[in-house]
Amino acid sequence: MKTIALLLLLVMTSAAAPAQHDGPRPTAPYAGQDARDIKSLSAEDIAELRRGGGWGLAKAAELNGIPGPAHLLELRDQIGLTPDQASAIQAIFDKMRAEAIKEGERLIALERALEEQFRNHAVTDQSLRQALTEIERSRQALRYIHLSGHLTTPPLLTQEQIQRYNALRGYAENPCSAVPPGHDEATWRRHNGCEASAHSR
Numbered sequence: 685m686k687t688i689a690l691l692l693l694l695v696m697t698s699a700a701a702p703a704q705h706d707g708p709r710p711t712a713p714y715a716g717q718d719a720r721d722i723k724s725l726s727a728e729d730i731a732e733l734r735r736g737g738g739w740g741l742a743k744a745a746e747l748n749g750i751p752g753p754a755h756l757l758e759l760r761d762q763i764g765l766t767p768d769q770a771s772a773i774q775a776i777f778d779k780m781r782a783e784a785i786k787e788g789e790r791l792i793a794l795e796r797a798l799e800e801q802f803r804n805h806a807v808t809d810q811s812l813r814q815a816l817t818e819i820e821r822s823r824q825a826l827r828y829i830h831l832s833g834h835l836t837t838p839p840l841l842t843q844e845q846i847q848r849y850n851a852l853r854g855y856a857e858n859p860c861s862a863v864p865p866g867h868d869e870a871t872w873r874r875h876n877g878c879e880a881s882a883h884s885r
Contacts, residue, residue: 722799725792733788733826736781741827745834749856751841751849752834753777759852763845772840780833787829791822 717723722730732739738754746752753776756763760770798815801807838846850856 722792722795724795724799730792733792734785736784736788738830739788739826742830742834745831746853747855749846749850750834751837751846752830753780753837755853756837756841756849759849762852763841763848765845769840773837776833776836780829783829784826787822787826791819791826794819794822 717726720726725733729739738752742752746755753773756765756773757770757777765773794815798807798812798819801811801815841849847856
């Protein structure tokens with residue numbers, strides 16, 4: 685009887701003891717994001733949209749060698765933009781940025797409206813479809829604004845300036861790094877704007 689009582693006591697004790705886990709508990713990948721005002725947008729996303737930033741929407745153009753107005757203006761000295769070129773590109777940038785800010789605010793408002801539907805448990809299949817349609821239209825419009833800004837810059841630039849832009853942005857080999865055989869070094873560097881690039885560093 686004592687043996688049976690002891691076994692029963694051991695079983696009851698082990699059942700009451702908390703379960704042991706090997707290593708730390710897994711963390712949900714979205715942990716902490718539940719504190720966001722708009723769950724689908726970070727504070728950085730909202731700031732980028734409100735300042736008219738690119739938000740990575742123009743990569744199809746940028747990474748295929750088509751310069752964007754914002755970075756062209758940042759690199760104007762290294763690229764050797766003329767005053768007329770800089771003025772024309774500034775106008776493109778100002779227009780693009782104004783349109784992007786306006787559409788960015790619209791996208792934020794649409795995401796907030798969707799957030800409120802879920803927060804208030806008022807979402808339906810129909811309201812969800814409508815909200816997502818409007819959000820995607822806004823994203824499409826915003827992406828068009830940034831990509832079309834890239835389309836307008838190449839006609840204003842020389843081929844050498846475009847090549848220099850892509851080299852400075854790290855997308856292509858820098859023509860200043862090596863002089864092809866048979867070319868005069870001073871002439872080559874001057875033709876490719878290397879002297880201007882060196883002075884601007």
